[in-house]
Amino acid sequence: MDEEVCRMTELSKELQDSAASLISRSCNEEASLRQRALSLHTSISNLRSSISSSLKKGNLHPQHALKLEEELGRARYLLTQGDAAAFLPTKSHGRFLxxxxxxxxxxxxxxxxxxxxxxxxxxxxxxxxxxxxxxxxxxxxxxxxxxxxxxxxxxxxxxxxxxxxxxxxxxxxxxxxxxxxxxxxxxxxxxxxxxxxxxxxxxxxxxxxxxxxxxxxxxxxxxxxxxxxxxxxxxxxxxxxxxxxxxxxxxxxxxxxxxxxxxxxxxxxxxxxxxxxxxxxxxxxxxxxxxxxxxxxxxxxxxxxxxxxxxxxxxxxxxxxxxxxxxxxxxxxxxxxxxxxxxxx
Incomplete structure (x- = not known):
């Protein structure tokens, strides 16, 4: 009986250590994904601004600019509507919530x-x-x-x-x-x-x-x-x-x-x-x-x-x-x- 109790205690400690390790890894990976998602979102916004600026200055052909905008639109759609959207900054919860x-x-x-x-x-x-x-x-x-x-x-x-x-x-x-x-x-x-x-x-x-x-x-x-x-x-x-x-x-x-x-x-x-x-x-x-x-x-x-x-x-x-x-x-x-x-x- 004593050995069984000790075994249960050891198994509980091992499970606790495994769970703590998993949570720690998940938090680190989530923080990394949040940083990557935010950086990519900022880069896409800056690139769209650059395309618009180049188009106004006449440095970019309108048809080519439209094609680039469509490609960036697809990339932004994947980022904001896919699973990665969960790692972007959230909307303000507001006073009511x-x-x-x-x-x-x-x-x-x-x-x-x-x-x-x-x-x-x-x-x-x-x-x-x-x-x-x-x-x-x-x-x-x-x-x-x-x-x-x-x-x-x-x-x-x-x-x-x-x-x-x-x-x-x-x-x-x-x-x-x-x-x-x-x-x-x-x-x-x-x-x-x-x-x-x-x-x-x-x-x-x-x-x-x-x-x-x-x-x-x-x-x-x-x-x-x-x-x-x-x-x-x-x-x-x-x-x-x-x-x-x-x-x-x-x-x-x-x-x-x-x-x-x-x-x-x-x-x-x-x-x-x-x-x-x-x-x-x-x-x-x-x-x-x-x-x-x-x-x-x-x-x-x-x-x-x-x-x-x-x-x-x-x-x-x-x-x-x-x-x-x-x-x-x-x-x-x-x-x-x-x-x-x-x-x-």
Missing amino acids: RMFIGPLNVRATRKDVQLKVKEEYNSFRDRTALLFLVFPLLLLGLRSWTWDGCLPALPVQLYQAWLLFLYTGLALRENILRVNGSDIRPWWIYHHYCAMAMALISMTWEIEKQPDCSQKQKGVQLFLYWAIMQGVAMLLQNRYQRQRLYTRIALGKAQRMDVVWGETSGVDGQLWLLCPILFILQGFEAYVGVLLLQTALVGVVSEWQVITCGILLIVMAAGNFVNTVQTLLTKSRFKAKMKKGKSKD
Whole structure:
């Protein structure tokens, strides 16, 4: 028995030494690769600047310069989109990530880990889209059948607490995805910041203590109707965007870590369905915001929470509308450019 215990101790020490040696070698090799990647990235940038400068001075033929630019583009693509991209300097984590997790590095060096982060984000969106639809349906149903047309404060506050969790989770995941190389428009993250603030503020909004409960809760009811529409739109766009992203990856127009930015990234047939829904949603969101402001101005509900939530809803609706229109214009310009290129061929 004593010999067996001693043998286990020796084996544990050997394993510890081997693991420590492996970690030390890995750290040294990683540091060397980081230095090489940074040096190569700098050299490529300097060489591109030299080509542009030579072209302007007339020391380089335009056709030859274009060929050199294409070769450098391929080299830069391999460096920034391949496995070596993990050793380049990471994007700034931003204050939001630092506030929640501190100065930790969330950049994954292995592609399989990066893809797992993206798949988890997509799964989270799919799960929460269904809950986004179910919760307001349940609240409105109970309001009619059980609560005599007046929502109790606690269920609504629990729903707002869930919304706070949802938007915080989305914002955290999207910031981590950006650090790992995903292409996400900044507005969608800012939108989630606004939604987090609105959910937090609305939890402190007293909706029961008034003689006319239905009048005070009109904005809440409209918001729940909007949430139902938003849940349907989220389910549709999640499905369409995932299918479209797989198609773009297969065609070489997107990377595996990309998230289809915006809400209008489907194919043409899908856009004819999604765009009207999205514009109606944005208009209804702005309408709820205006209604809340009117409620405060006429003195029905004059709490600061009502005014702030109304302003946030209008800001989010305007931002969503502007970003959706910009996405559609970008797609139309890209399609026009493609058609022009085909006509020249």
